[in-house]
Amino acid sequence: MATNLWAKFKRLLPDSPLIIVTVASVEPATGTSMVTTAGGGAMRVFGTGVAAGSKAYVRDNTIIEAAPNLTHYEIEV
Template sequence: MATTNIWQQFKSLLPEGARTVVTITSNNGDGTSSATMRDGTVISVQGENVPAGRNALIQNRVVKAELPRLAAYEAEV
């Protein structure tokens, strides 16, 4: 049965868990990798499918995909 609650319908469109872009620093050989976040924090994530030195998309500390290297720009407003 479909819900008529608009908030529940909206929430069902959003993916579960936060997505974050990280740089993989090393593959640990045990199914995990070390990754560096943009603020410099080093975390351990599940998955070794992205080589060291490449960007990856993680969700709930699990590597989901390799991301291309794109130029980053800062602008002062």
């Protein structure tokens, strides 16, 4: 019986997290955007489909789509 060890190993790894960010600026010339996270961090990601000042979903350093502009609550238990 043949088994694909890489496929079995990959199933053990967690998926990349989906991060909600605020787009600070869009740079169409490079195809990237500067974004800020809820924690205050900044990073450059691929994608220019979301306007500056809007929220977006980011996974694997790429903008996936626009996110709704909802209030963020963090509750510690």
